[in-house]
Amino acid sequence: xxxxxxxxxxxxxxxxxxxxxxxxxxxxxxxxxxxxxxxxxxxxxxxxxxxxxxxxxxxxxxxxxxxxxxxxxxxxxxxxxxxxxxxxxxxxxxxxxxxxxxxxxxxxxxxxxxxxx
Amino acid sequence: xxxxxxxxxxxxxxxxxxxxxxxxxxxxxxxxxxxxxxxxxxxxxxxxxxxxxxxxxxxxxxxxxxxxxxxxxxxxxxxxxxxxxxxxxxxxxxxxxxxxxxxxxxxxxxxxxxxxxxxxxxxxxxxxxxxxxxxxxxxxxxxxxxxxxxxxxxxxxxxxxxxxxxxxxxxxxxxxxxxxxxxxxxxxxxxxxxxxxxxxxxxxxxxxxxxxxxxxxxxxxxxxxxxxxxxxxxxxxxxxxxxxxxxxxxxxxxxxxxxxxxxxxxxxxxxxxxxxxxxxxxxxxxxxxxxxxxxxxxxxxxxxxxxxxxxxxxxxxxxxxxxxxxxxxxxxxxxxxxxxxxxxxxxxxxxxxxxxxxxxxxxxxxxxxxxxxxxxxxxxxxxxxxxxxxxxxxxxxxxxxxxxxxx
Numbered sequence: 146x147x148x149x150x151x152x153x154x155x156x157x158x159x160x161x162x163x164x165x166x167x168x169x170x171x172x173x174x175x176x177x178x179x180x181x182x183x184x185x186x187x188x189x190x191x192x193x194x195x196x197x198x199x200x201x202x203x204x205x206x207x208x209x210x211x212x213x214x215x216x217x218x219x220x221x222x223x224x225x226x227x228x229x230x231x232x233x234x235x236x237x238x239x240x241x242x243x244x245x246x247x248x249x250x251x252x253x254x255x256x257x258x259x260x261x262x
Numbered sequence: 263x264x265x266x267x268x269x270x271x272x273x274x275x276x277x278x279x280x281x282x283x284x285x286x287x288x289x290x291x292x293x294x295x296x297x298x299x300x301x302x303x304x305x306x307x308x309x310x311x312x313x314x315x316x317x318x319x320x321x322x323x324x325x326x327x328x329x330x331x332x333x334x335x336x337x338x339x340x341x342x343x344x345x346x347x348x349x350x351x352x353x354x355x356x357x358x359x360x361x362x363x364x365x366x367x368x369x370x371x372x373x374x375x376x377x378x379x380x381x382x383x384x385x386x387x388x389x390x391x392x393x394x395x396x397x398x399x400x401x402x403x404x405x406x407x408x409x410x411x412x413x414x415x416x417x418x419x420x421x422x423x424x425x426x427x428x429x430x431x432x433x434x435x436x437x438x439x440x441x442x443x444x445x446x447x448x449x450x451x452x453x454x455x456x457x458x459x460x461x462x463x464x465x466x467x468x469x470x471x472x473x474x475x476x477x478x479x480x481x482x483x484x485x486x487x488x489x490x491x492x493x494x495x496x497x498x499x500x501x502x503x504x505x506x507x508x509x510x511x512x513x514x515x516x517x518x519x520x521x522x523x524x525x526x527x528x529x530x531x532x533x534x535x536x537x538x539x540x541x542x543x544x545x546x547x548x549x550x551x552x553x554x555x556x557x558x559x560x561x562x563x564x565x566x567x568x569x570x571x572x573x574x575x576x577x578x579x580x581x582x583x584x585x586x587x588x589x590x591x592x593x594x595x596x597x598x599x600x601x602x603x604x605x606x607x608x609x610x611x612x613x614x615x616x617x618x619x620x621x622x623x624x625x626x627x628x629x630x631x632x633x634x635x636x637x638x639x640x641x642x643x644x645x646x647x648x649x650x651x652x653x654x655x656x657x658x659x660x661x662x663x664x665x666x667x668x669x
Binding site: 173177184191193 | 291
């Protein structure tokens with residue numbers, strides 16, 4: 146998560162767009178974060194912090210990945226690392242671009258990161 | 263007076279995943295489930311000493327209950343084996359049941375039941391992975407350990423799967439002294455069927471203990487295997503089973519850690535839960551899925567697994583410069599060769615294993631599993647490695663002396 150970003154890591158990931166946890170992906174909470182499993186390509190990945198878990202869960206509730214990071218209270222200095230982590234998840238198809246209408250107009254139920262706004 | 267509870271080290275926050283894994287997970291990542299001890303073969307190195315069905319085997323309903331539990335625990339896939347799992351009459355039902363409950367299945371088979379119809383069925387099923395076991399790239403090498411005709415059975419199954427359009431099926435090889443020189447041939451054979459090669463380490467578990475001295479790769483072969491894995495590692499699966507080779511220098515891809523009771527475990531055919539598939543021994547038995555609280559309770563609360571979920575802090579290996587690379591190697595390999603668990607792996611690539619094996623007390627009794635489901639009588643096509651004559655697969659299709667080792 147803190148490793149320097151490679152040259153084209155962010156190629157498939159635009160944090161200004163709306164994202165969501167991929168529909169065929171399940172998160173399993175673990176003491177250190179979560180295990181991520183993609184039922185389609187059977188790939189396994191790990192989220193190494195609980196904040197990152199909250200971010201991934203909350204992506205679908207915010208108009209962009211950037212907005213999600215803000216909503217989840219990720220400090221500005223750490224945001225590049227989170228963008229890098231999300232880019233990695235996008236590349237391995239664990240998160241996907243959301244094409245449905247952003248939920249800006251509907252009231253959010255209490256859930257991850259709705260209180261940190 | 264207050265009772266003093268033994269204190270266990272606390273899980274750190276953050277850090278490397280491998281360090282986190284040493285403290286265990288809420289549910290296994292990689293669970294092996296052996297559905298039956300019954301097997302049509304009698305491979306000389308069978309890690310579970312399989313052959314005969316155990317009458318206490320989990321029933322269909324009990325197996326379904328285990329699947330329900332795995333779904334609740336979000337165990338996303340299981341490695342199903344045996345014995346030969348497909349000889350269970352309810353195998354295909356349990357396969358569908360698991361997939362229908364978000365538990366993907368990867369099963370290992372010798373191919374005996376994979377005819378064209380089954381191959382087509384598998385090709386049409388999502389979330390199922392098939393591994394065909396083959397321990398020689400030629401019939402000659404394979405059949406010596408797996409039995410006469412087993413190469414033909416396996417390759418027929420591979421043909422059927424390829425023909426049915428099955429994707430991503432695997433050829434699963436246990437690396438031995440006799441096939442270690444065939445890695446490129448295995449790769450070529452696998453490519454020919456459009457399959458993927460998976461190679462794993464021979465453990466001195468089950469009947470493997472009887473042939474380990476004879477079959478485990480030499481130091482020179484281990485070195486070649488390591489180089490081969492570095493060159494081909496990305497295309498070849500290993501189940502992370504060669505992590506002890508990382509002490510040659512460069513870490514191999516995957517989890518370089520003994521996952522026993524931490525991220526892996528075994529459910530055996532009668533529901534007993536062991537720390538790992540290679541550790542079928544009372545010392546590593548954590549509980550049974552039939553007990554109150556089921557598998558979840560065994561995984562999350564057994565004393566044994568709690569003990570395994572801490573980093574190794576003592577023992578000869580922790581002082582070695584390569585400890586961070588191999589973490590002392592495979593627990594089962596040490597245990598069944600009579601070595602201390604906090605000492606070197608018997609195949610330690612720095613040579614400490616050989617020294618430790620040589621230094622074993624003459625009185626050392628190698629631990630033996632309390633279970634043995636080996637066939638008691640002769641088996642059709644029995645392996646010839648042990649010098650026992652094979653039973654011809656058809657009467658009169660071999661000379662009366664065929665298979666007899668007259669040396």
